[in-house]
Amino acid sequence: QGVLVPGLGTFAVIPEQINSTEEVYVVRRPVFQLDMDMSCLQDLVFPTVMIPGDIVIMPLDYWWLSQNNSLPPDLVRGCVEETILLYSFQLRDRQHPAFAFENIGILSCQDNVLCMQFHCSCIAGLESQDTWVALLLT
Secondary structure: OEEEEOOOEEEEEEEEEEEOOOOEEEEEEEEEEEOOOHHHHOOOEOOOOOOOOOOOEEEOOHHHHHHHHOOOHHHHHHHHHHHHHHHHHHHHOOOOOOEEEOOOEEEEEEOOEEEEEEOHHHHHHHOOOOHHHHHHHO
């Protein structure tokens, strides 16, 4: 399943098959597909990530988030929207702040390359059987 964060992009977990000389590994690895206004991304390069069509994409669940931080859903929605808007303005102004997602990873820009770097703990939490293969892929 994937989660769409409106104005920013989609987080998903995709299965990936890796063939080695000894065996075949199928690991679940996190991906992030950027979906921002292209005017924000002037002079920036970002990896093209395609999420397969069979992955179910759900909208960000503001109600669930509100239950986990004791804030009203409308306030959570407003905070998320304003944060993404601020981030896009900073990118447009050629500022390159890091955007941290707790327990997931960091969206950062280094040498004009905007990419998502997932925390090792996030990857290990998704793939317990072949963790080292998933870590190497991601």
